[in-house]
């Protein structure tokens with residue numbers, strides 16, 4: 001692997017052959033996350049593909065002319081022709097492999113796969129999920145000199161990193177941009193010395209053996225495992241949702257309703273959480289249109305009565321959202337009347353979606369005791385039903401899911417584990 005500058009670009013990249021070029025920056029956690037993957041793949045694919053690095057800050061004009069807007073960005077070239085596919089952000093090893101495999105004949109790809117050597121490493125504690133719960137556990141364990149590894153399928157930070165502003169995390173007078181708060185949490189834990197394996201594919205989780213396989217070849221063994229995988233909102237899965245998630249479309253009223261003072265919002269859903277959250281949002285918003293797919297709300301009677309008596313809230317029954325469109329300052333929700341099939345556009349300042357959350361437990365669903373909603377049951381030390389397996393944060397069975405409660409869970413689990421290991 002070689003570091004080049006703009007002046008060498010023509011000779012090293014455009015002159016021919018297969019090339020992957022990593023534009024990196026300093027003080028860039030995602031660049032640090034991709035570097036070992038890039039190096040490892042250079043060893044595997046190095047005979048066929050040239051692996052090059054370029055410092056983006058010092059080669060800005062070239063980077064910009066190639067469409068590079070952030071670090072890291074990986075560009076692929078075949079005989080001097082740039083591939084339309086580039087990779088940036090939390091780049092996974094499997095993402096890079098996919099691109100490299102496209103560039104090579106199938107037989108060679110098969111041969112390379114056979115050269116991959118499985119690795120095994122051992123830690124005292126493995127934390128699955130680097131959101132506030134996992135990061136806090138990592139910090140406390142590291143400060144107790146417990147050898148800990150944090151594994152996440154994405155970059156560290158969890159849901160906070162995609163939250164616009166956080167105004168209820170103690171210690172900050174002004175609201176903090178979510179990405180800054182999560183960045184600070186992550187750096188604090190990393191600087192302590194916790195090992196990070198982030199933006200990886202978690203291939204297998206064996207809770208009985210306390211082993212996790214990442215990127216298909218790397219086995220990590222631990223004495224204890226902390227599950228801190230959080231939840232994911234059930235998404236509508238319609239056009240515009242992905243693009244406007246966190247930029248007008250929210251899944252958390254406690255977090256975001258306050259930004260809609262005297263504004264008009266659309267609330268999607270009709271169950272208990274949608275009805276209760278709509279009532280909460282009405283403390284701020286001037287008008288709420290609820291969109292519900294059925295003829296009647298499915299929330300409990302008391303909550304329904306309160307909602308229907310609320311003069312700020314109007315419910316559109318038998319309607320379903322079909323798309324979200326940005327029109328200037330306004331966020332348009334296009335809804336379909338399920339009876340007449342006609343489409344209507346609802347104009348508003350924001351949209352809240354409450355069609356349920358799901359705990360991220362797919363890899364170990366059958367192994368642990370869960371509550372009726374699929375959340376992991378724990379005791380007061382955050383221990384699950386399986387010895388040596390702890391769980392913290394939004395993924396556990398509890399009433400209130402906030403950053404402060406996740407951080408508290410992480411603290412408790414880490415202290416309990418550190419004491420036990422001692």
Ligand SMILES: Cc1cc2nc3c(=O)[nH]c(=O)nc-3n(C[C@H](O)[C@H](O)[C@H](O)COP(=O)(O)OP(=O)(O)OC[C@H]3O[C@@H](n4cnc5c(N)ncnc54)[C@H](O)[C@@H]3O)c2cc1C
Nearest residue numbers: 129131132133153158159229230255393394401402403406
């Ligand atoms: C839009 C929004 C705004 C919010 N605003 C606020 C607010 O203002 N104040 C507040 O207190 N709370 C807020 N919350 C709630 C808060 O973000 C959560 O309570 C908190 O992040 C929970 O932390 P956690 O560590 O349990 O999980 P998460 O933050 O969800 O982190 C879980 C981590 O696990 C990773 N992961 C998932 N599956 C796997 C796997 N199989 N293997 C490895 N890693 C995995 C994820 O990539 C993620 O990084 C908000 C939530 C949302 C969605």
